[in-house]
Amino acid sequence: MVMKSELLNSVSLYGETSTSFLTLYDGFSYFKTNEGTLAYVSTTTAWVGAGDPLIVQGSPIEFLKQFQAAAKKMRKQAILLPASQGLALEARKEGFYAIQIGSEPWLSFESIPPKVHQQARKLLAKSAVVEAFDPLKISSQERSGLDLITQDWLDHRKTAPLSFLNKIEPWSFVTHKRYFRVIFHGAQVGYLAAVPIPAKKSWYLVDLIRAPDAPIGTTELLIIEATKQLKAQGAEQVTLGMSPFAPIEGDEKKLGLSAYWWFEKFYDRLNFLYGFKSLFQYKEKYNPVSWKPQFVIALDKKITVSMLWGIFRAIYPQGLLPVLASLVAKIPDKLSIRKFYSSLLSPRIVPRSPPQGLLEIIQNSKATLILIMANVLFFFTSTDSNFRLRPMMAEGFAFSGHHFFDQDLTFHGAVDLTMASFLHWNTFHLFFNVMTFLFLVTFLEFVAGSAIVAITYFTGVILANPFTLVILYPVIRYVFPHSFQSFFEERDVGSSLGIYSCIGMLACFTKYEMKIMSAFSVGVVGYAAITGSFLSLNHITAILIGYMMGKKYVATI
Template sequence: MIGRNLRKYCSIGDIKLVYYEKGTGDTVLLIHGNSMNSIMMKKMFNYLSKFYHVVAVDSRGHGGSESGKRAYSIELFAEDMVEFCRNKSLNNIIVIGYSDGANVALRIASSYPDLARKMVLISGNYNAQGLKWLIRIPALFIKLIMEIIKKIFPNTRFTLWKINLLLSNYGITEKDLEKINTDILILAAKYDFIYRKHQIEMSRYLKNAHMYVIRGTNHINIIVSRRTFNIIKTFIEREDLIKNNNVIEQSQKDRVRNYVMQYGQNTISYLVLDNDKQYYFGHKVEGIAAFTVVAHVVVCCGDVICQTSNVKCFLLEFISFCEQNRYSLVLIDVSEKFLKIYESMGFEYVKCGEDAMFEFSNWNLKGGKIAKVRAAINHANKLGIDVGEYEPLKCRDENIESEIDGITQLWKKGKHGGLLSFILGGAELETPCDRRYFFARDTSGKMLGFVVFIPFEGGSGYLADVTRRIPGAPQGVIEKIIYKAFMKMKSEGVKWGSMGFAPLVNAGSNGRSFIIGKILNFIYENLNGIYSFKSLYHSKKKYAPTQWESRYIVYHSRIFTPKIGYAIVKAINPQGILSLVRRKKL
């Protein structure tokens, strides 16, 4: 048990720090909060020391540690902790910081990224604005008083320094957070001193951040909650939640891809590999859910990805995770395959559109329904437009990739507003993996457009995910690319093609939420000035799909709340609906 019998001393720079040490195994460094000491975290120390080598350090001027002559700052405390670890030859550690200690840990992650492999930030904030005014106003008042007292009693400057820690920014910006690659768990109290919005923003800026809200806790008792201890232990020993990004360990990225290629039946399943997703991994069964968090709503990209026989078990785990964190749960662009299972688990659903599907064995250019596409392709043929496939995994070509990027940039400029994402992908040439790239050139060799296809059903089908062409491209460029790509895939044994999601087509015609269905149908019929729902539908319809598959919004709630609606829109269009309005006006 933490106490005087475990007290030790370490000299660093101009001061001597007090620390406590116990246990064996992976090293866990505990950093307490403002005006505290390590003994105040004894319950956490005692619990974790059963499993790990735990070191708790009294910060400069706190507990038994000396103050030194320098004014306190988060940066100085971080320097002290790093120097302490170097002195004790501690590396590749797990850092757990509470309150201001969390801010110190964040500073360590930013300035000394090689020290820790994992961090737990308990009730922390990356700048002073994250602290609620309920705390900041009294702190400002006390600071004014202490400034006066300090003139009479100079030693009170130490107290003033501690108060300044609450009111001063820590030199950490949003850009600094985005550069941090450490695996981080953010724990927030249900009734915290930190704004929840601030904590959520912090979790989204950090590449590998996972956030839990501990029910029944406040800023004070969160460090003595058994639930807090269990979640920390789980985080240290397991990697249940990761956020996919360019610095993710290759083994983990392969793990996600393997799940997708083995179980990803939804046409957009492959998009879970994109960088705007977080993952929940099943404990008892293999499976993942790819999601983002908006306004405390977990928005999932398509269906959960797991074996059909394991869907119920996986959903139980995932629902439990959401409830533990007081998250609402909604899945968007969901196929019919698991719909009955979702319904049996208490989900409501509403049809939100249809996917244009092509069974290659029954699809060709014959007939009146596909006459427009046939005419466009004939026009492209007369102009001598040729279609080829770029295979970056076989041989990289910087010129081709530069052309693709150039077309993408021109396309973005033409949008004049927010770009849709989450259920729509990009070229992703840095990590092409299983994507296929088809492009068209004119007789002079100029690239006129390209289409990126992503696999579903283990590669037995491909979705035309990204279609781009240069401004003023001749008629038939995209049509010929898609036709040639589909025919090549058919010759290789691929069974299905997809032109993707047509939002709000026949919305509400098959679902349990009558009112929401009516609202979605009204939007489709009357708000094409905001988004071209009908134009998008007809652009897919002209290819004469062999069938249209229904897609659904599935939500774990009795009613479809405005917050769920907002979260869906924000996830798909992070810039908000106003950006779509601005884009239309321009």
């Protein structure tokens, strides 16, 4: 049994890593010999050591061998993380397996760049206050307020409860920590707790908690103030803690371990699970004086699945199900349609405000909903009992080259073209068009308004087919003469010309004009090639009509 006071003494004398102090929290077992002490968590398959051991005398590697032997007696494997680079390199020499899993940034007050200071100053300019505080001296109301912020922060993150060295216990060992908070318009909006690294005269800014609606600059202000005040109290540097899967540099990268390829993919691609990249970039903006690699050391020739499972259970003691549940809970946020649409929008146009709530969504998509209802209504009145377009309706109103050249190009022509757009061949045809209405035309209406949708839709509906006919007439007559007759007799119904025209207009409001235009055009060409239908190229005409209208409109605004 190791007394906490004894441990505290060991940490003070020998704790050289940022996580040393955190091993004083509850939940750890301690492996102690004359050479040193190592905090660890015992899981079903492994003893997971928490960081570097506190070595009193002798070789750390010899100590780790004793730890490994003790774990083996209990039929457990032994692993430790996060370990310092020095220990990892020594471990490798002994044949143990060590791999870098992240990096830890170390800051000094002087190294923080002006841009970050500016962010903090902007918040101060808005009358925010940042101050050190003692949790034992603040009122119970203020303390409850901070607890509430912590709970909101945890709820907002939607993660399963963390353990091991990731516990949030801001009020443990209060007298040894330093605290800072930001007060904005009379309310506490964020706080920071720093733990000492006594042997290094440094501090680890371990808990950086802000209210979900805290103003921009809150965390920057906390970090700058903490770094400044801790420096005034004699600290040499502070650390923000490890950034998992941070980019690997230097000699370690040259080893070319296959695991590092995977880590790079996790860093780039798995940010929907955990913000590996954003966390690294956030810490990087403070312009750290150094990034110290952090390792996992498997006390064996290789790292095994049991060891990895041990690490998982050490961090997530409640098991796999809560973790999966938390991932599922994040899906609505990650799949936020609003965020997705905002990410597509052009940075040069201020769109209409996104609708809040169902009523506003309906109000802001009037034109689309009316068009959908009109299409559905016409569908039910123009189809037979099998929901197929009645031949009489197709004969009378479907567009064809044959029919078009019999018309005079007046109002009646326009009416017929419009009528054709409200007819659909079958249920699938209607369904497909309604879906594109809902996802694409609605988006245009949210961004640009009902009038734009209506004008663009009907322009596409009226002009796309005649223009296509005029453009393709000489091409088909002279290049594909055998298709000439069928081209003229081909019939077209459906709202897709209006929809494609809206897509062309929509492209002008996004960052991806050419990609959208190309994607839909290639799709049309592909469809035309598969079906052998020249007239279906009218969709390209429609999208171009919408695009040109869009370019003109956007240039005026």
